[in-house]
Amino acid sequence: MKERTGISSFLFDRFLPIGSVVVVILAAWYAFAVFMNAQFELDQAARANTEISATQLVKNTMAQERPVLPAPHQVANEIWKTTALKKITSKRSLVYHSWVTISSTLLGFVMGTGLGILLAVLIVHSNVLDKSLMPWIITSQTIPILAVAPMIIVVLNAVGISGLLPKSLISAYLSFFPVAVGMVKGLRSPDLMHLDLMRTYNASRSQIFWKLRWPSAVPFLFTSMKVAVAISLVGAIVGELPTGAVAGLGARLLTGSYYGQTIQIWSALIAAAALAAVLVMLVDLASRIVSGRMGMVR
Structure with missing residues (x-):
């Protein structure tokens, strides 16, 4: 055939x-x-x-x-009117609100990814930190984000910090976990034979890390980053809710719920899902490029 x-x-x-x-x-x-x-x-x-x-x-x-429950064509029509038929600087533009949300999403994603990698490196190289940090990392994700978000917003506002950073911290709080767990798994993935061989060659801990552990962890890193970037978007939207924000997809959800505009609510939800899909695809594209340069078979 x-x-x-x-x-x-x-x-x-x-x-x-x-x-x-x-x-x-x-x-x-x-x-x-x-x-x-x-x-x-x-x-x-x-x-x-x-x-x-x-x-x-x-x-x-x-x-x-x-x-x-609005019909799909009603939601599609609302998305069309608030994207193609509105200036992107308009407060009624879904593009404008999406940009506000994605700004805090990307900043939180970068901070969360950096923190996750740092924690993973410390855990892998220290048994003490492994036994002390890992349980707290897991426990941190058992606290509902809806309970944490208002506290972060209120505390930071009390010290004069508002705007992008509080929402980004909420995104980072959610996104660091999958990266930390994935990188711990990845950094520990090299075979014992390979580790023993490196030690036989009298390789230092930094050489073992950069030449063996880090290349082995790269696939785990990008896989966890796909989860992290999507959940960062959720954190950014949740961070907009307790602030009574006037911009962002969370603000669109709030105003829609206040005035019973279900079509607006659903259009914001679909926009958020589309943004998450695009972000995940961008991370996947970066993964393919890096893997190709490293000679890894996909």
């Missing part, structure tokens, strides 16, 4: 599975939108003492101004 190549291979291996899942999700979304919005239309018809056909009922549930 002839093997599929090129475009045919892409369609069958990538597009078809993903496309099938998207179609199922959209179909379920529309079905739930009709189900959850139908009661309002039935109540309206009952008040007016009129009959409403099934076709009209379905049509009306897809066009409500403030639906319980």
Whole structure:
């Protein structure tokens, strides 16, 4: 049997599975939108003492101004209006709010990644720190971020620190954990035979680290960074909620909930998901480039 190549291979291996899942999700979304919005239309018809056909009922549930669950085309239309039809400097632009959120996300991601790598290096090279730090690192993630975020915001505001940094610290608090755990695993991944060989050659601890441990940990680092960058975005959005922010995707969620604008809420959620996907793909691209330069087989 002839093997599929090129475009045919892409369609069958990538597009078809993903496309099938998207179609199922959209179909379920529309079905739930009709189900959850139908009661309002039935109540309206009952008040007016009129009959409403099934076709009209379905049509009306897809066009409500403030639906319980907006239909996919309503969310897509809202995203189009707030991106393509608005200036990016406008406070109504989803691009503007996305940039505000992504700024704190990237800063928190960089800080969290740096802290995670530092902790992993210390843990791997010190048994004392391994036994003392690792349990606290794990315990730190058992505290709900919704409880931590307001405390961080209030404390930093009390000392005159506000704006980007408090939200970035919340992102860093979430993102350092997967990096620390992944790097500990990666730095400990070299075979004992390779470590013994390096010691046989009288290699120093720094030489063992840079020539053996670090190259072995790079795949673990990028894998954990994919998780970290996505969770950094969550931290940035959560950090915007207790501040009553006027900008950012968290602010869009807040204003949408205040005024019952469910379509606005869902458009912000979809934008956040799209941003997370783009960030993960960028980390994956960096991983492929670095792996290629290091001669690693993907």
